[in-house]
Amino acid sequence: MAITIDAEEADRLELSLQLFQKLYQHPDCQGWGGFGLVVQAYSKRALPVLLWLAALAKQQGDLIPIRLVKGAYWDSEIKLCQQKGLDGYPVYTRKESTDVSYLACARFLLSSHIKGLIWPQFASHNAHTVATIMTEAQHDQFEFQRLHGMGDALYDRVLEQAGVAVRIYAPVGNHKDLLPYLVRRLLENGANSSFVHRLVDARCPVSDLTEHPWLTLSKRNPLNNPHIPLPHDIYGQQRRNSRGPNIDIHCEWAPFSAKVNEWLEHQWLGGPIINGKRVESDKIVEVKAPYDHRHHTGQVHFANAELVAQAVQVAHDGFADWHSTPVGIRTQALMRLGDLLEDNLAELTALCHQEAGKTIQDSIDEVREAVDFCRYYALRANELFSAPLKRTLADGNSHAMIRDGRGVFVCISPWNFPLAIFLGQVTAALAAGNTVVAKPAEQTSLIACRAVELMLEAGVPASAIQLLPGRGADVGAPLTADPRIAGVAFTGSTETARLINRTLAARDCAPVPLIAETGGQNAMIIDSTSLPEQVVQDAVQSAFASAGQRCSALRVLCVQKDIADRVIDLLKGAMAELKTGNPCLHSTDVGPVIDQTAQQNLLQYIKQMQNSNRLLAQTELHAEADQGTFVPPTAFEIDSIERLGREQFGPIMHLVRYDAHDLDKLIDQINRCGYGLTLGIHTRNEGTAAHIESRARVGNTYINRNQVGATVGVQPFGGQGLSGTGPKAGGPHYLLRFTQLQPIASTFDKVEG
Amino acid sequence: MQHSNTQDIQAASIWEAWNRRGFAARCQLLATALEHLPAHAEAALTERLARQLLDDARPLGETLELPGPTGESNELYLTGRGVALVLGTEDSSETLVTCQLLATLACGNAAVLQWPGHEQWLTLLVEALYQAGVPRAMLALDTGTPEGQLLGLNDLRLVVLSCRPEQEIALNRRLAEHEGVLIQLVAETDLQHCPLLTSPDFLLRLVTEKTRTINTTAVGGNATLLELGSRTV
Numbered sequence: 001m002a003i004t005i006d007a008e009e010a011d012r013l014e015l016s017l018q019l020f021q022k023l024y025q026h027p028d029c030q031g032w033g034g035f036g037l038v039v040q041a042y043s044k045r046a047l048p049v050l051l052w053l054a055a056l057a058k059q060q061g062d063l064i065p066i067r068l069v070k071g072a073y074w075d076s077e078i079k080l081c082q083q084k085g086l087d088g089y090p091v092y093t094r095k096e097s098t099d100v101s102y103l104a105c106a107r108f109l110l111s112s113h114i115k116g117l118i119w120p121q122f123a124s125h126n127a128h129t130v131a132t133i134m135t136e137a138q139h140d141q142f143e144f145q146r147l148h149g150m151g152d153a154l155y156d157r158v159l160e161q162a163g164v165a166v167r168i169y170a171p172v173g174n175h176k177d178l179l180p181y182l183v184r185r186l187l188e189n190g191a192n193s194s195f196v197h198r199l200v201d202a203r204c205p206v207s208d209l210t211e212h213p214w215l216t217l218s219k220r221n222p223l224n225n226p227h228i229p230l231p232h233d234i235y236g237q238q239r240r241n242s243r244g245p246n247i248d249i250h251c252e253w254a255p256f257s258a259k260v261n262e263w264l265e266h267q268w269l270g271g272p273i274i275n276g277k278r279v280e281s282d283k284i285v286e287v288k289a290p291y292d293h294r295h296h297t298g299q300v301h302f303a304n305a306e307l308v309a310q311a312v313q314v315a316h317d318g319f320a321d322w323h324s325t326p327v328g329i330r331t332q333a334l335m336r337l338g339d340l341l342e343d344n345l346a347e348l349t350a351l352c353h354q355e356a357g358k359t360i361q362d363s364i365d366e367v368r369e370a371v372d373f374c375r376y377y378a379l380r381a382n383e384l385f386s387a388p389l390k391r392t393l394a395d396g397n398s399h400a401m402i403r404d405g406r407g408v409f410v411c412i413s414p415w416n417f418p419l420a421i422f423l424g425q426v427t428a429a430l431a432a433g434n435t436v437v438a439k440p441a442e443q444t445s446l447i448a449c450r451a452v453e454l455m456l457e458a459g460v461p462a463s464a465i466q467l468l469p470g471r472g473a474d475v476g477a478p479l480t481a482d483p484r485i486a487g488v489a490f491t492g493s494t495e496t497a498r499l500i501n502r503t504l505a506a507r508d509c510a511p512v513p514l515i516a517e518t519g520g521q522n523a524m525i526i527d528s529t530s531l532p533e534q535v536v537q538d539a540v541q542s543a544f545a546s547a548g549q550r551c552s553a554l555r556v557l558c559v560q561k562d563i564a565d566r567v568i569d570l571l572k573g574a575m576a577e578l579k580t581g582n583p584c585l586h587s588t589d590v591g592p593v594i595d596q597t598a599q600q601n602l603l604q605y606i607k608q609m610q611n612s613n614r615l616l617a618q619t620e621l622h623a624e625a626d627q628g629t630f631v632p633p634t635a636f637e638i639d640s641i642e643r644l645g646r647e648q649f650g651p652i653m654h655l656v657r658y659d660a661h662d663l664d665k666l667i668d669q670i671n672r673c674g675y676g677l678t679l680g681i682h683t684r685n686e687g688t689a690a691h692i693e694s695r696a697r698v699g700n701t702y703i704n705r706n707q708v709g710a711t712v713g714v715q716p717f718g719g720q721g722l723s724g725t726g727p728k729a730g731g732p733h734y735l736l737r738f739t740q741l742q743p744i745a746s747t748f749d750k751v752e753g
Numbered sequence: 754m755q756h757s758n759t760q761d762i763q764a765a766s767i768w769e770a771w772n773r774r775g776f777a778a779r780c781q782l783l784a785t786a787l788e789h790l791p792a793h794a795e796a797a798l799t800e801r802l803a804r805q806l807l808d809d810a811r812p813l814g815e816t817l818e819l820p821g822p823t824g825e826s827n828e829l830y831l832t833g834r835g836v837a838l839v840l841g842t843e844d845s846s847e848t849l850v851t852c853q854l855l856a857t858l859a860c861g862n863a864a865v866l867q868w869p870g871h872e873q874w875l876t877l878l879v880e881a882l883y884q885a886g887v888p889r890a891m892l893a894l895d896t897g898t899p900e901g902q903l904l905g906l907n908d909l910r911l912v913v914l915s916c917r918p919e920q921e922i923a924l925n926r927r928l929a930e931h932e933g934v935l936i937q938l939v940a941e942t943d944l945q946h947c948p949l950l951t952s953p954d955f956l957l958r959l960v961t962e963k964t965r966t967i968n969t970t971a972v973g974g975n976a977t978l979l980e981l982g983s984r985t986v
Binding site: 076079083391394497501508511516668674693699703704714727731 | 765769773801802817820822823824825827835910925926928930932933935940942946947950952953957963965966
């Protein structure tokens with residue numbers, strides 16, 4: 001019996017070729033001639049792959065059966081590339097291009113010099129494709145393949161007229177495994193471009209069906225599909241999507257990795273930046289890599305009360321210039337900053353590894369999000385500030401009003417998104433015409449320092465941005481107590497937000513905006529119609545990516561009882577496959593938590609939970625884990641969502657079972673937690689998804705996907721209740737809260753506050 | 754006459770139903786009440802400002818479709834924050850209290866209303882709103898609960914009032930002492946020009962935003978996307 005390895009996503013092509021080569025060249029396979037591979041014609045790499053396989057066969061002398069298909073993951077390939085900001089697509093964007101590619105591959109496979117190396121297997125239900133292959137073939141060393149129940153009439157003719165072998169295949173498995181396959185088939189056949197669909201469409205003339213795809217394609221101008229923009233252009237002309245390399249493709253990964261490696265031993269130096277100059281203090285902190293404390297990342301000077309006072313004064317004095325700078329000039333600097341961040345991706349990735357313990361993809365995503373913030377807020381500011389607004393005021397007259405900055409904004413950012421959230425807050429405040437005093441999390445001060453250096457290089461004036469790394473008590477407290485502060489943007493814990501609110505309120509001046517993004521106790525609800533394999537993939541990604549250190553991370557997976565055992569089995573399997581380790585390595589899925597305090601608190605919680613709850617699974621830590629601050633990804637089953645206390649900010653997932661008829665009670669329990677940040681829903685029932693979404697008091701709901709990785713301008717991010725005040729970061733209303741409206745010819749003593 | 758009490762206001766399921774009605778339906782309902790407002794000195798001003806607020810509130814119900822990757826739908830929409838306390842002070846006017854209350858309700862919040870010394874007038878106002886169709890459980894007139902107790906209301910998300918600047922500072926301090934949610938204070942302190950009430954940003958302070966993301970390529974593929982790839986032009 002022959003075995004054929006199926007084809008998967010384009011990102012796994014190189015991996016599957018390596019695997020194929022290893023198995024094919026194994027002594028047990030030599031002399032067999034029945035070990036084959038599927039090749040997808042929609043892939044732009046299809047022909048090179050066939051050449052490579054032919055060379056492999058020639059080297060060993062064993063026939064390789066190649067099943068040539070058109071490809072089944074086209075939609076996902078397009079989406080993934082857009083999400084990752086890649087340079088292009090690995091697949092053709094027109095169906096007729098794929099059809100031409102299929103025929104080109106077929107011509108190659110049928111050519112005389114390939115005979116005896118590759119056994120072509122043509123899997124198509126397209127009569128034109130079949131007819132073309134039969135016409136082109138000069139020998140009979142190949143076969144056709146058709147799905148049981150499809151193309152019977154077509155292949156009866158093939159057998160009758162040509163006597164070419166036709167293999168009939170059928171999926172084998174139980175109902176739950178086959179249903180997704182069946183749905184995909186139905187959708188493919190239902191697409192307007194499908195031959196099967198067009199065949200039964202009475203309005204489709206026979207001449208169209210029989211037209212050679214090359215002829216069809218040659219009529220297209222342009223050859224690519226203009227309705228599918230390149231990943232960089234998905235937001236239209238005005239805003240470029242941030243770029244990222246594809247780390248699963250060797251030709252992109254190798255040069256990127258080499259550049260990152262150049263920075264891995266670098267020692268960074270950071271400290272307060274006041275009026276454009278980095279200053280030193282007597283409080284110097286050594287920075288160590290969270291994944292291995294033997295590695296020194298650099299040094300940072302922490303600010304003190306005296307430097308806080310200096311920074312506020314500079315920012316206060318700088319406001320007059322900055323807010324009167326035309327918005328277009330302000331936002332040009334932010335646009336340049338976005339480009340500079342992309343230019344410095346390798347260094348920033350290395351710094352994210354070494355200071356924040358971020359994995360490779362997390363580090364790239366971090367920089368990309370920062371880039372998106374720069375461009376999005378710049379664009380929004382241009383829209384908001386360019387033209388005056390007409391408004392009827394209480395006097396009954398229409399007044400022209402303009403937006404303006406409020407003064408000095410304090411931006412207090414967390415360590416879990418040390419570049420993206422840091423720059424998100426700062427660029428929003430600056431775009432709106434405020435000057436900024438930024439206080440980054442003390443654990444990730446070096447990243448903030450590097451970001452401010454790039455801001456200055458991009459043209460943000462020295463008096464507009466001040467940086468004060470340091471401890472909360474030494475820097476945050478005196479900053480927020482200063483009466484000159486006109487607003488605070490904060491991301492961090494609910495408790496710290498409350499403290500800041502009290503400090504601001506204690507001042508003898510009018511209340512100012514406090515934009516707080518705080519924690520979550522985020523749930524994912526899955527019902528019995530969901531696809532368990534997809535659920536587990538998304539749940540594991542949501543709970544354990546970034547070692548669970550995301551505000552949006554999944555904390556409690558709510559599973560309908562009917563499928564709970566199946567989901568738990570899959571979850572155990574998936575967690576056994578997770579790899580903790582050095583985040584600079586491609587093989588690492590889960591990096592360290594940020595520091596020893598976080599690690600000890602999480603380990604203590606796990607220990608406490610083990611006493612009274614069922615441990616479902618725990619990922620084994622790698623050999624050198626004790627050199628850093630690692631916490632094993634862990635899942636517990638609990639009997640009620642109400643058992644959850646405060647948020648555990650790490651790789652810990654809880655699972656509860658619920659009865660289908662108690663769905664509303666479950667939603668009530670989630671709402672009663674008081675937090676309201678993210679919610680995941682997995683169901684194939686649209687009505688159920690809509691019902692849960694409308695009832696849940698959360699900021700961001702994600703349906704049939706993971707619940708992390710909100711994209712700027714696409715999924716504005718922020719919660720309600722204990723999870724934050726709003727407005728949502730990366731959304732159309734965010735900048736407004738950083739502004740005030742002024743009548744152009746002011747007759748009022750005070751404006752909107 | 755029977756008014757709702759603060760306990761009724763905290764019934765989450767009723768608030769959900771009110772919130773789900775949508776901005777346009779609530780504004781339509783509240784607009785009918787404008788013709789039956791109790792008499793007061795600046796009734797014409799009240800009606801003009803209230804109509805402007807309701808006009809501003811209607812478009813807030815539109816769901817905003819956001820650009821994103823092919824194969825995913827992303828939407829942003831607004832809802833009420835929850836329970837709001839609408840307070841009048843010795844410096845408030847009927848115009849300000851009425852407009853702030855209407856704005857709060859239009860944005861999908863439940864409201865507890867208190868204005869010491871003006872209970873009789875408020876009773877008429879509340880009755881006009883009930884008559885217009887505001888559910889009784891969405892609007893409670895409170896006449897005797899101490900302010901401190903009201904500020905401790907379970908699920909309180911918002912305090913809307915008109916007052917002097919020093920009162921705003923003092924109330925903000927009291928709210929900051931609260932242990933739960935950061936309660937939003939929306940205070941009009943320029944009682945002559947009402948710049949906050951007439952600002953286009955005012956209503957955004959009374960709502961919260963929700964984002965809804967649907968992976969439309971899930972479970973077997975996306976026919977729309979396949980079709981997009983096969984367009985002939």
